[in-house]
Amino acid sequence: MRERYASGLSDTTAKQMIELLNANLANVIDLTLSGKQCHWNLQGAGFIGVHQLLDETTNRILEISDTIAERVVILGGEPNGLAARVAKDSVLEAYPTGITAVNDHVQALTKRYKMVAETLREAIQTAGEAGDEDTADLFTEASRIIDKDAWFIGANAKY
Structure with a gap:
């Protein structure tokens, strides 16, 4: 581990937070790639609005x-x-x-956004309990x- 720069955290806490941050980094990167897959492949009514929205959300x-x-890096780790x-x-x-319909993509992507948001909320609690x-x-x-x-994207779904 690199020299720790964050003052007030023990090495144990810093290591725990680095692991937690890297785990969430994987989720966020995967969400980014899911958004691009959707962006590249959606077709049909409402396409352009969702396509442009996905540029912003990405x-x-x-x-x-x-x-x-x-x-x-601030905590002394390696992303x-x-x-x-x-x-x-x-x-x-x-x-x-294999999906192209705007609605199918919107539903698939919204589900993923909500899942990542849920893991982030769990991480909030873990970091708070660790004192960071x-x-x-x-x-x-x-x-x-x-x-x-997730709300912006999901607003384009027809259920």
Whole structure:
């Protein structure tokens, strides 16, 4: 582990937070890739609005992944966003292929956003209980953004 820069945290807590951050980094990267898969393949009524929305949501998720990775470095760790790590550790199921309908994509992607938001809320609690309020705040902000984007995307679904 690199020299720890975050003052006030024990090495044990820093290591725990690095693991927690990297686990959530895998989920967020997987969510980004799911969004791009959707973006590239959706077709039909409402296409352009969802297509443009996904450009915006992807940019926000990329900012979240950068923030998570930077926090890992601040705590003295090494962010691991490699494809093999993401594929191994993400809580998300593989994004479905072979679908093109806007509604099918919107439902599949909204489900994934909600799942990542749920894992972020669990991480908020874990970080708070460990005494790392900065990491808890980071997860809180990420959860708010992903919840809002899940709502934006899901608003395009026809159930």
